[in-house]
Amino acid sequence: MSQKKIDRRSKESMVQFLNDHFRYNTMNSWNGSTSYAHCIKLHNLGLSSEQLDKAFKVIQTDIWDELDMQIQDFVTQMHGAYTIGSNGRSGGYLVLLSSEWKSTGYKSYCRTCYQRNYKACGNTEGDNTCGSCRATGDQGRVNYAMPPRQLSVSHAGIDDEGDFEDWSMEQLRARVNVVEAFDSACDDILVAFLDMLEMDVVEETIMVPEKRYVLQTSHAQ
Ligand SMILES: [Zn+2]
Known part of the structure; x- marks a missing residue:
């Protein structure tokens, strides 16, 4: 070709x-x-x-x-x-086709059940409790180092x-x-x-x- x-x-x-x-x-x-x-x-x-x-x-x-x-x-x-x-x-x-990387909007995820969350955490003590499995602290939510993105086509x-x-x-x-x-x-x-x-x-x-x-x-x- x-x-x-x-x-x-x-x-x-x-x-x-x-x-x-x-x-x-x-x-x-x-x-x-x-x-x-x-x-x-x-x-x-x-x-x-x-x-x-x-x-x-x-x-x-x-x-x-x-x-x-x-x-x-x-x-x-x-x-x-x-x-x-x-x-x-x-x-x-x-x-x-033309496309563009778009943010998924997710800021953090749970280290126990991998549930994603639109809110960032780590601002105050204990603000990283997972809404799904209730894991917290070292097992709870953590912010993405690189927020996930998806290709919009x-x-x-x-x-x-x-x-x-x-x-x-x-x-x-x-x-x-x-x-x-x-x-x-x-x-x-x-x-x-x-x-x-x-x-x-x-x-x-x-x-x-x-x-x-x-x-x-x-x-x-
Ligand atoms: Zn969880």
Whole structure:
């Protein structure tokens, strides 16, 4: 998927790179918002028929658990400003989405039961009693060293209009950097997926505990 190096001194080549990039919907087709994307449909990956057979088995497993690591690397690289979503029927497209780190609002947590709390503690003696399990003191609540955050993802389109006329060279370079990093992250995801084709798909039966009600002879009789 990687393209050749884009000349960042030329407005024309940067605009052309952005305008020519494959795009896909960020949500539904009727919503009309699109962003930079890559098609990762299995038939599009240039796999041999043997690899293709294997790929259909591999996608029955939780592949996004594995591939999420690659996406998280990209989010970190982008300081949370962008992430990669999958869209389309059976997730056949990787789409660039804008995002933002937001605080969860939690300031402290309980060292005994891990219940989280919106209030900070440690201001006065005994103010760290857990509201859930009542643990206090060394066992009670403690403030987070790094308050937890979560990634808030937007499904708004990115450069829907494709009109870069008024963009400065700086703005264009910044956007090309993001889209190039996205392309390279999609390459990494693909490589990770191809690595999975070397692995065996094993069928596993798991026992799930289930609660049921049965009738028993009453002991009172
Ligand atoms: Zn607790």
